[in-house]
Amino acid sequence: MLVSAKEMLTKAKAGHYAVGQFNINNLEWTKAVLQTAEELNSPVILGVSEGAGKYMCGFKTVADMVKAMIESLGITVPVALHLDHGTYEGCYKCIEAGFSSIMFDGSHYPIEENVEKTKELVAVTREKGMSIEAEVGSIGGEEDGVIGMGECADPDECKMIADLGVTMLAAGIGNIHGKYPENWPGLSFETLDAIQQKTGDMPLVLHGGTGIPADMIKKAISLGVSKINVNTECQLAFAEATRKYIEEGKDLAGKGFDPRKLLAPGTEAIKATVREKMELFGSVGKA
Numbered sequence: 523m524l525v526s527a528k529e530m531l532t533k534a535k536a537g538h539y540a541v542g543q544f545n546i547n548n549l550e551w552t553k554a555v556l557q558t559a560e561e562l563n564s565p566v567i568l569g570v571s572e573g574a575g576k577y578m579c580g581f582k583t584v585a586d587m588v589k590a591m592i593e594s595l596g597i598t599v600p601v602a603l604h605l606d607h608g609t610y611e612g613c614y615k616c617i618e619a620g621f622s623s624i625m626f627d628g629s630h631y632p633i634e635e636n637v638e639k640t641k642e643l644v645a646v647t648r649e650k651g652m653s654i655e656a657e658v659g660s661i662g663g664e665e666d667g668v669i670g671m672g673e674c675a676d677p678d679e680c681k682m683i684a685d686l687g688v689t690m691l692a693a694g695i696g697n698i699h700g701k702y703p704e705n706w707p708g709l710s711f712e713t714l715d716a717i718q719q720k721t722g723d724m725p726l727v728l729h730g731g732t733g734i735p736a737d738m739i740k741k742a743i744s745l746g747v748s749k750i751n752v753n754t755e756c757q758l759a760f761a762e763a764t765r766k767y768i769e770e771g772k773d774l775a776g777k778g779f780d781p782r783k784l785l786a787p788g789t790e791a792i793k794a795t796v797r798e799k800m801e802l803f804g805s806v807g808k809a
C-alpha cells in the first residue's frame with residue numbers, strides 16, 4: 523500500500539537518518555527500487571518528475587503500475603509515491619491520479635506567490651492524507667530542461683513556508699542536480715544549520731544526491747536532512763552496465779537480445795546503487 527511520507531520522515535528526523543527518494547523512469551527502475559527497499563527493510567520514496575510521468579504515459583499509469591507492483595511483489599515496507607518538482611497544475615494531476623505525496627516547487631515564484639500556492643496545496647493534501655514538500659531557493663543544475671543556478675535559501679523564507687504546515691522542506695544549500703562540477707565549493711552547512719534552527723522539527727530535503735561525498739551526506743543528516751533525492755546516479759549506473767553488456771557482444775550471443783536479458787545488468791546496477799545509498803543514509807532496517 524502507498525503511504526504518505528509524513529510518518530517515515532518524522533521517524534527519520536527523530537532517529538537521525540534519511541530516507542532516500544529514488545526517481546523512477548520505467549518498470550525496471552520501479553521494480554529495482556521496490557525490491558531493494560524490501561530486501562533491506564527500508565522505507566522508500568519513489569520520485570516521479572513531470573517529464574518522467576509524461577514518458578511513462580501519464581501519472582495515472584505510474585500510480586496504477588506502482589500500486590499493482592507493490593501488491594504483486596509482496597512489498598511490505600512503507601512506500602510513498604511522490605511528484606518531484608511539481609508545477610501547480612502537475613500537483614493537482616497527481617492528487618487525482620492517486621499519488622501519496624507531492625512536491626510543489628514554487629521556488630521560481632516571488633515568495634508571496636510561493637506562500638499562497640503552497641498554502642492552498644497544504645490544505646488539499648491534508649484533506650487527502652497526503653504529504654507535501656515545498657521548495658525555497660532554487661537547486662542548481664538541470665532538471666527536465668530547466669537550468670537552475672543554485673542558490674542558498676533565506677532561512678526566514680524557509681520558516682515562512684515551513685509554518686504553512688508542509689510535511690518536508692527542500693531548501694537550496696549549494697546543491698546541484700546531475701553531476702557536480704570540478705570547482706563545486708560543496709554544501710553550505712552554515713545555511714543548513716541556520717535553516718534547521720529556524721524550522722525546528724521540519725524534515726529537510728537534500729536534492730541533487732548524486733555525487734555528494736559520504737562525509738557531506740552524513741554531516742547534512744546530522745543537521746536535519748531527513749530525505750535525500752537520487753536520480754542521475756541510478757541513470758549512470760544503468761547506462762554503464764548496459765553499455766558493458768553490449769560492448770562485450772552479449773546481446774549477440776544466443777538470445778541475449780531478449781529485453782529481459784538485455785536490461786538485466788542495468789537493473790542490477792540500479793539495485794546496487796540504491797542499496798549503497800540506503801546504507802549510507804542509514805535507513806536500512808527502519809521500515
Ligand code: 13P
Pocket residue numbers: 545569606607698699700701728729730731732751752753754755
Ligand atoms: P540527482 O539527479 O543529482 O541525483 O538529483 C535528484 C533530485 O534531486 C531529484 O529531485
